[in-house]
Amino acid sequence: MNFYFPIRLILFLAIIFITAVVSGCEKRVTESEFLLNTIVDVTIISKDNTDQAMHIAFGAIRNVENLMSSYNNDSEIALINKNAGKSYVKVSPETYNLIKKSIDFSIMTDGVFDISVAPIVDLWGFNQQERHIPSEKELEKALSLVGYKKILLDDKNNSVFLQKEGMKIDLGAIAVGYAVDKAINALKEIGINKALINAGGEIYALGLPKKKKAWRIGIQHPRQKGDLLGSIDIKDNAVSTSGDYENCFEENGKRYCHILNPKTGMPVDKIMSVTVIADNTTDADALSTALMLMKPNEAIELVERLENIECIIVAGTSKKDMKILLSKGLEIITFEEAGYYRFRLRDFNEYNNI
Structure with missing residues (x-):
């Protein structure tokens, strides 16, 4: 999955749904927010502290968005892209490790998973309202900016360098799932053992609903x-x-x-x-x-x-x-x-x- 949901952006940007169902001593609460360019639904089943748990879960997802969203001009990913072909960029261990894991997936899949595919996505117009089928010449130019092997990593300094000016990376095909995992782990740390998080189709089910x-x-x-x-x-x-x-x-x-x-x-x-x-x-x-x-x-x-x-x-x-x-x-x-x-x-x- 990834960050490209322009229709949902128009429809849901300012919408927050809150529902609560009381069942015995447990309370089931669902809240929704627009994060990582998609709708994120968090359902928590707990006897207490659901407000705190919601705050922590959404906070964990928001932190990933702040670090890794290519739509955030102040994110570490945006900074890496701005310095493509110019210099290494030092990033947080969190961002660095996810980029490194992304490259591991590139190797595993013989290059079909590639976070450097962003120039092609831009060419087709999938990040904008205007979409078109590019010419062979346009594709050839964009493809010269794509390739996970052009992403250089400095483990000692947690730094990332894109070899060619015009290169761009986008963690949209992995960061949403990562954000869900971060939220689930944060909930576990405060004792929540029943929850469901759905971030635009990236879902984790923790524990079991009551009597299910x-x-x-x-x-x-x-x-x-x-x-x-x-x-x-x-x-x-x-x-x-x-x-x-x-x-x-x-x-x-x-x-x-x-x-x-x-x-x-x-x-x-x-x-x-x-x-x-x-x-x-x-x-x-x-x-x-x-x-x-x-x-x-x-x-x-x-x-x-x-x-x-x-x-x-x-x-x-x-x-x-x-x-x-x-x-x-x-x-x-x-x-x-x-x-x-x-x-x-x-x-x-x-x-x-x-």
Whole structure:
């Protein structure tokens, strides 16, 4: 997932929803804020201190936004970009380590996950209202500014240098998940053991709702707006879904989405959506984006080499040729005629210590 949600920005920027449901001695509270360029929903179930817990959770996410958002001109990422081709920039250990982890994902995915893809995203206009299909010459110029190997790191000084002037990095495909993990860890530190955080599709489910065996997470149907493809039950796990239906446009009957291949500069075209289940939201976020840019069978093969990672891939380009692929740790337990799937981790009870 990433920071590109201009429509939501217009609709939801100033909206904060607060609901509270009292159940026995526990109180269930949900609050929403616009952070990291998306809507962040935090649900906390606790006997007390929900106000303090909300403040801490949103504070943790806001801190990540202040450090890493490319939309914040004062962020450390913005400072790195301003000094591209000029000088190293010393950053906080938090930002440095996430950039380093991003490069690890680049290596793992043979370069399809790449935080330096920002010049191509800008070229297509996915950060602006005006979007267009670039020419081959435009793509060639933008691609010369892309490549994770052009990001130089100085471990001794926590410094980052972009080799070429005009290069830009954007942590949008990993920082949202990272922010969710930071908020969940902050809640754990104050004794909260039941919570759900959803940051624009980057979700972590902590503990269990009262009298429930799992949190049931819906998965968006990639070709039926407003409908669900299905759901998956989780506890103490993360779920991230990336799809070609967010921040996209159509021209001459062809869909173009914001998830771009850093090697070709072209949008994803073989997969409609990827849902990743992992033990942390950072990994789920990064992998859901990376797998979108791989061939479906190669994506499954990668996931099955990794520990505590599973995925649901919706391959194809339309509802007619849609095909659902699962990694070996997942199964479909029910399928309704309306096209709704119930997915489950095969070792759900053992995996979640229920």
